[in-house]
Amino acid sequence: MVAVRRMCTKDDRGRRGVDACEGLPLLTGAEGDEAERARLLDTALRLVAQRGYADATCGEGIRLAGVSSADAHRHFGDKLECFLAAYDAVAEALLDGARQVGREHGDWPGRVHAVLGYLLHRLAALPDVARACVVELPQAGREALARQDQTFARLAPLLRPPAGWGGAMPAPVVDQLLVGGVWDVIRTTIERDGPAQLGALRGELAAWVLRIGGGAGSDGALER
Numbered sequence: 130m131v132a133v134r135r136m137c138t139k140d141d142r143g144r145r146g147v148d149a150c151e152g153l154p155l156l157t158g159a160e161g162d163e164a165e166r167a168r169l170l171d172t173a174l175r176l177v178a179q180r181g182y183a184d185a186t187c188g189e190g191i192r193l194a195g196v197s198s199a200d201a202h203r204h205f206g207d208k209l210e211c212f213l214a215a216y217d218a219v220a221e222a223l224l225d226g227a228r229q230v231g232r233e234h235g236d237w238p239g240r241v242h243a244v245l246g247y248l249l250h251r252l253a254a255l256p257d258v259a260r261a262c263v264v265e266l267p268q269a270g271r272e273a274l275a276r277q278d279q280t281f282a283r284l285a286p287l288l289r290p291p292a293g294w295g296g297a298m299p300a301p302v303v304d305q306l307l308v309g310g311v312w313d314v315i316r317t318t319i320e321r322d323g324p325a326q327l328g329a330l331r332g333e334l335a336a337w338v339l340r341i342g343g344g345a346g347s348d349g350a351l352e353r
Contacts, residue, residue, distance in 0.1 A: 166204045168194040170215040177212060178257035182268040187211075212261075212269055213276060219262050220280045223251060231287050237342075242335045244287045245311070249327040249334075252315065259324040263316050281308045290342035307338050 172194040176185035187208050191201045205211035230247045234240040252259040266273050285304035288311070311334055318326055 162204075165194075165196050165200060168196065169201060169204055169211055170218055173208075173211045173215045174219070174261045175257050177265050178260035182212070182261075182265045185212075209269060209272065213273060216262050216266060216273070216276060219258055220276070220283075223248060224280070224283055226251065227284070227287055237291050238335075238339055241288055241338050241342075242331065245335050245338070246331045249315070249331055252319075253324050253327040256324040259315075259319050259327070263312070264319050281312070284308050288338055288342070303342055306341050310341070311338065 169190065172190045173185070176190050176193070180186075180189075185208065187201070190208075190211070191198055194201070205214065227244045227247050230243045231240045234243050252263070266277055282304075285308050288307045289300065289304060314330060314334060315327060318330060
């Protein structure tokens with residue numbers, strides 16, 4: 130089970146400028162090999178966020194994670210494999226949380242506001258996660274983008290309007306517009322203003338999703 134908690138160790142703090150005091154996803158209750166693997170995932174996210182994917186190195190990650198080179202390569206074959214595993218853990222945790230808050234709202238507008246609010250709040254609270262998994266992910270190449278597409282496909286049902294709302298566009302097109310558009314705004318905001326500003330997007334993004342999903346002729350009656 131992936132959860133979100135804080136990791137802040139005095140030994141890591143300040144090493145070569147990498148901040149170890151961000152809240153990051155770890156494997157809760159992990160012991161032995163799983164705890165070692167979790168430290169590698171945590172470190173991969175921090176390094177990619179703060180160095181950029183291209184400049185993050187296996188050597189620095191192994192050192193900051195406090196594991197031996199042999200043990201690190203027993204868990205992951207290379208930097209990409211480790212980063213993608215970290216991304217998968219983040220995506221699973223965020224989607225699970227979004228589903229939970231979405232289930233609390235039977236109406237589509239309420240679900241849209243709740244899901245977007247949850248995602249924006251979590252990403253704002255986890256700036257290294259936001260930068261690594263939203264901004265830097267495309268730099269990891271085609272396989273990373275394929276993982277992102279899989280995440281989008283799983284997020285789409287949480288924002289998709291129910292049957293009968295009367296949108297003129299086919300459902301797959303609506304899904305692409307809603308999820309792709311939301312993610313593009315999130316990415317641009319992180320790059321331009323920083324993750325802390327994401328929370329302010331909830332109302333505007335929710336209103337846009339409701340307009341697009343409700344069809345070209347929808348009006349403010351869909352907004353909360």
